[in-house]
Amino acid sequence: MARTALPRPTEDELIARYFAPLAGEGGLGLRDDAAVLAPSPGHDLVLTTDAVVAGVHYFADDPPASIACKALGVNLSDLAAKGAEPRGFLLTLALADGWDETWLSEFCTGLSEAAALASCPLLGGDTVRAAGPTLIGITAFGEVPAGTMVRRGAARAGDSLLVSGSIGDAALGLKLRQKPAASWGDGLSYPVRAALVDRYLHPRPRLALASALRAHAHAAMDVSDGLVGDLAKMMRASDLSAEVAIADIPVSEAARAALAVEPALLDTALTGGDDYEILCAADPEAVPALREAALRAGVPLTVIGTVTEGAAPPVFRMPDGAARAFRTGSFSHF
Amino acid sequence: MARTALPRPTEDELIARYFAPLAGEGGLGLRDDAAVLAPSPGHDLVLTTDAVVAGVHYFADDPPASIACKALGVNLSDLAAKGAEPRGFLLTLALADGWDETWLSEFCTGLSEAAALASCPLLGGDTVRAAGPTLIGITAFGEVPAGTMVRRGAARAGDSLLVSGSIGDAALGLKLRQKPAASWGDGLSYPVRAALVDRYLHPRPRLALASALRAHAHAAMDVSDGLVGDLAKMMRASDLSAEVAIADIPVSEAARAALAVEPALLDTALTGGDDYEILCAADPEAVPALREAALRAGVPLTVIGTVTEGAAPPVFRMPDGAARAFRTGSFSHF
Incomplete structure (x- = not known):
């Protein structure tokens, strides 16, 4: 382990200094x-775990607070898609050689803010050293009224498909963040580039949609690996297929500007991943109530297609009716 | 990522092939x-997370099934210490470059056996690649009747201190496993050496003690970082101190043989870690019932000392009454 001039704090000191202030009620001050954790009476717990690794899921020189926002956000996004309200999380932090307390302090500040925003306190964790890249593993707990967790594989033929927010920004932001930066970025204004990078750095888990999904959706998942691949996963889990109108997929002003400069970026936008939006399937008759509930929660939901019979991969149609093929079906972080 | 002659399976293929067969009821076939997870009516969930890292917590060339046994076992040991009955676990597997399916297959066989033995099915997980050593993070869930989780910090002055099984074998086994192998090992028989290495490789989480601890103990924790350091942690959490008679600490035949060859190994045995035994505090009047319940569960519990007033570190006394000082207070995996 690399030696620094000052002695390294012990794990207990790290816990007391950085993590205990984030602890919620069930965390027992992180001293046990x-x-x-007991779910509210009549509720099930929903469990999810996702890890992010430096150099795979984020850049090692991303701001530490942003890394924390992403590490927690990708898990909260899963809870949101299941219709669950957050209750708390456990943290596994494998710190690379050469970490310092400035990094850890900023990481914990970002983690504290993201946790507070979601009412999702730290309940415990484990800190280990890694001779490789830093890894941040989070297990998040939410709750739903018993039996109401929204499944991935419960879509029905004839359902409308809807997606929250806008698709593609984060994947375009990633391309701008990579080195050498994408040349098409030169054609974009500074605010547009910043908006795209912001979406890559800072997932906005759609927790506000949880109750609307429970009430009105048959099936849901979060869009983390690209809309094309994730829709295929949802349809495989439901033993169904789908038709999507590409022109109906919601795209932000910033992404629209990038696509105007380089139309081939459509592939990136729809397969690139890191959207952390919600994809859901609902009875067409439930769609007005679902969209109204989402509107009241401040999150737009847009109809992008229909669930169809069959086992074929979902078809994405261009405005002229032609099916669009994608170079990569799904982004894989693995 | 290193290329092999055969194409690597995707994460979805890995899940279907290796992990889905381990999935329990709440895991939804790992397709969501x-x-x-809902605790039984009137029960709380107990949550714990611990990660093991190649080269830190185990040797990269340990048998994959043994690594799995350890990764799950260290978490089950925490549940046992809290008086909890296992309900399931989530797995985060960060695979180092160069992993192969033979390794993964053997790992999953070991994980399956350890999970079946503890009635603790896989509920979900995440597989990522790591440019560093393999990391296995597990979050385990247990349950206790509401309000009965056995705390670390609830010991009382005058309580008897007890420890399960035997202390020191794993730390001695680790020394035998290291290279160059400890020279004192030459003085031990092959079965003795194997017994010590076995204890290092294969934690035996004391789940059978859970109900006895809930019924009769004031406080408990598992001994993972050495008895000396872990007792100090328990007493700090309880704002108390302790007196321990070293001669009363239970030691296996194998460890006794090692200590006969090299008496200085007492430090290793009491501070070296990886015991995964239970340390608990109970009212002296409750000790007979606690030990009887442990006996019925097939696990010996031995009185080693007493909880005392004060904030001083626990005192470990030699047979002549002198306090023994230890070179290192506690093994730190961090």
């Missing part, structure tokens, strides 16, 4: 071997 | 974004 375990945390305790 | 999340798992669902």
Whole structure:
């Protein structure tokens, strides 16, 4: 382990200094071997776990607070898609050689803010050293009224398909963040580029949609690996297929500007990943109520297509009716 | 990522081939974004997370099934110490470059066996690649009747201190496993050496003690970082101190043989870690019932000392009454 001039704090000191201030009620001040959590009466717990790794899911020189926002956000996004309200999380932090307390302090500030925003306190964790890149593993807990968790594989033929917010920004932001930066970025204004990079750095988990999904959707998942691949996953889990009108897929002003400069970026936008929007399927008759509930929660939901019979991969149609083929079906972080 | 002659399976293929067969009821076949878990009526969930890293917590060339046994076992040991019955676990597997399916297959076989033995099914997980050493992070869930989780910090002055099984074997086994192998190992028989290495490789989480701890103990924790350091942690959490009679600490035949060859190994045995035994505090009047319940569960519990007033570190006394000082207070995996 690399030596610094100052002695490294012990794990107990790190916990007391950085993590205990984030602890929620069931975390017992992070002074026990375990945390305790009881769902509200009549509720199920929803469990999800996702890890992010430096150099795979984020850039090692991303702002530490942004890395924390992403590490928690990707898990909260799963809870949102299941219709769950957050209850807390556990953190596994594998710190690379050469970490310093400035990084950890900024990371914990970002984590604290993201946790507070979602009412999702830290309940416990484990800190280990890694001779490789830093890894941040989070297990998040939410709750739903018993039996109401929104499944991935429960779409029905004839359902409308809807997606929240806008698709593609984060994948375009990633391309701008890579080196050498994408040349098409030169054709974009500074605010447009900043908006795209912001979406890459800072997932906005759609927790506000949770109750609307429970009430009105048959099936849902979060869009983390690109809309094309994730829709295919949802349809495979439902043993169904789908038709999507590409022109109906919601795209932000910033992404529209990028696509105007380089139309081939449509592939990136629809397969690139890191959207952390919600994809859901609902009875067409439930769509007005679902969209109204989403509107009241401040999150736009847009109809992009229809669930169809069959086992074929979903078809994405261009405005002229032609099916669009994509170079990569799904972004894989693995 | 290193290329092999055969194409690597995708994450979805890995899940279907290796992990889905381990999935329990709430894991939804590992085909959803999340798992669902409801504690039994009137119960709290107990949550714990611990990660093991190649080269830190185990040797990269340890048998894959043993690595799985350890990764799950260290978490089950925490549940046992809290008096909790296992309900399931989530797995985060960060695979180092160069992993192969033979390794993964053997790992999953070991994981399956350890999970079946503890009635603790896989509920979900995440597989990522790591440009560093393999990391296995597990979050385990147990349950206790509401309000009965056994705390670390609830010992009382005058309590008896007890420890399960035997202390020191794993730390001695680790020394035998290191290269160059400890020279004192030459003085031990082959079965003795194997017994010590076995304890290092294969934690035996003391789940059978859970109900006895809930019924009769004031406080408990598992011994993972050495008895000396872990007792100090328990007493700090309880704002108390302790006196321990070293001669009363239970030691296996194998460890006794090692200590006969090299008496200085007492430090290793008591501070070296990886015991995964239970340390608990109970009212002296409750000790007979606690030990009887442990006996019925097939796990010996031995009285090693007493909880005392004060904030001083626990005192470990030699047979002549002298306090023994230890070179290192606690093994730190961090």
